[in-house]
Amino acid sequence: MRRAPVPAVLLCGTVLLLSSCAWGGTDEGGERPPGIPAGVTAEAGSATSVHVMWNQVTADPPITGYEVYRGAEKVEEVDAEDHMVDVVQLKPGTRYVFTVRARDAEGRLSEHSREVTATTPQAVAADDSPPTAPGRTTGRAAGSRAVQLEWGAAKDDQKVVSYDIFQGDSKIHSVGGNQTAAVVTGLRAGTDYAFTVKARDAADNVSPAGNAVRLTTAEGDGDSGADTAPTDFTATTSKVDGAYNLDLAWMPPPVDGVISEYQIQLDGQSATSLVWGGEPPEGRSEYSFYIGEKAGETHRVRLRPKLPDGTWGGYSEELTVTTGAS
Structure with missing residues (x-):
């Protein structure tokens, strides 16, 4: 059969065709290590923190956790169900490089993901004024596993650097200060949730929460999505x-x-x-x-x-x- 004229390049090209490409080598026991985490991003959450996010990896044996590296140093470990973390205690006005590795049930680690960079903003001297609460938050269920949220921009005497999204009392995500919308995925079908949003400035001052939005995801996994x-x-x-x-x-x-x-x-x-x-x-x-x-x-x-x-x-x-x- 004639091959597609579109080139497929392993791990470094524009597109990888999974049906014809292999992921890495094998260990001494002949088993493949986990796949490399894809979709890694990093964005400053304040002058001293960066929010790192990646796509979850599916593997057999299953993934048990992820390791986050700042340069060559491992700085965070998270459980398999998580695919984001805040790296804290950073220096203001500094450029950082991050990578992520997946770990499976046999203890094998994937190769490092591609490098992503983020620069923390400069700290503002004597800034102890938090932003205002975000404006009215609204949302709707997006099928059985996701919800869409939108909110009004908060105000700050300096600048809003990020918005933190909470599910109940737990922070589940952050987006940049120029964003006023988010899609939260990885939810359970037919489940009631309550979401709030808080604003954060470069000095790590956090606003009061905006209004709570209560949403129920669709029943079952058979919805159209x-x-x-x-x-x-x-x-x-x-x-x-x-x-x-x-x-x-x-x-x-x-x-x-x-x-x-x-x-x-x-x-x-x-x-x-x-x-x-x-x-x-x-x-x-x-x-x-x-x-x-x-x-x-x-x-x-x-x-x-x-x-x-x-x-x-x-x-x-x-x-x-x-x-x-x-």
Whole structure:
């Protein structure tokens, strides 16, 4: 069979085709170490803290935890169900480099993730005034595993550096001070939740909580997941060197964290999975792959993302294309 003309490069190219690429080597017992955490981001939460986030890794044996490194030094360990952490006691006005490793039940560690950087803002002298509470917070359930939250911007005599999102009394996430919306994933189906938001400035002064938003996720895992599905999905065919490619384009769903993996379904069957080897493209994504040499063949196609919490999002709408059609 003719291979797709789109190149696949292991661990360093634009796209990794999981159906034809292997992840790393094996240990002395012939077992593979865990996959490398993808979607790693780092953003300053204050003059002395950085919020590090990554996509959960699925492995067999299962992942039991993650290790976060600042340069060569391990600074944090978190449980397998977590995929974010605040690294604290940092210096103001300093650039830091972070990586993440996954650890499985056999104690094996993955390779380090790609490096991400964050620079803490300069501390403000004698700043003991917290920001105001965020404006009115609203939200809605986004299927059975996620909710969408929005809030009004808080005010500060200097600058709001970040917003902390709480589920009950537990802080579950942070976003940058220029954001006033978030999608919280990894929730349980048919469950009641209460969320609040607090603002934080560079001096680590924290505002009062905004109003509580009470939301209930949808029952079961059989909902469409439309709120976590790619949108503006298009599919066309093109002829290259006498064969046909399927050309896809879409907008990723608005979730916190990075979507680095997608599953493509062709004619009701899983055709391939793809992973962005580097930074996923900002905004609209595009991808092409080989589907055959005959004109007049009709295919159905759709795709879904793997969310930062390790679960699959909803499928895009299903489109029908015909090779050679104008």
